[in-house]
Amino acid sequence: MPRISQVKEEKIKEAILAFLFQHTPKALFTYHIAQELARDEEFIKRLLLELEGKEFILGVRKNPEGQDYSRRIRWRLSDKAYQAYKNLNHNQES
Numbered sequence: 001m002p003r004i005s006q007v008k009e010e011k012i013k014e015a016i017l018a019f020l021f022q023h024t025p026k027a028l029f030t031y032h033i034a035q036e037l038a039r040d041e042e043f044i045k046r047l048l049l050e051l052e053g054k055e056f057i058l059g060v061r062k063n064p065e066g067q068d069y070s071r072r073i074r075w076r077l078s079d080k081a082y083q084a085y086k087n088l089n090h091n092q093e094s
Contacts, residue, residue, distance in 0.1 A: 004043075012037065013047055017056060020077045021085045027060045027074035048075055056081045 004012075019036055020028065034044040051057045052075075060074040077085070 009047065012039065012044075013051060016044070016047060016051065017077065017081065017085070020057060020075060021082065024077055024082055027076040029072060029074050033075065045073075048073075 015037055016033060019033060030041055030045050030048060033048070034041040037044065048057065048059070052059050055078055057075050058078050060076060062068055
């Protein structure tokens with residue numbers, strides 16, 4: 001399987017962050033993000049975990065009733081990333 005270049009991976013990560021920003025405060029499953037970006041779920045999950053490690057996004061591992069998901073994770077922007085995107089969009093509009 002051909003390897004995706006680092007530049008393309010970074011662009012996909014940016015697309016993930018932009019997609020999550022558009023849907024804030026809703027947390028989305030990996031499946032929905034992968035479907036929107038037309039990418040493989042396992043590939044997107046790897047990128048999501050990398051973004052989580054850099055504290056750009058947060059993994060929600062409990063359902064609304066407070067029970068742990070056994071195999072699923074929902075994702076949302078971290079507060080720090082949300083503020084950065086919000087400021088970026090505000091500055092572009094000015």
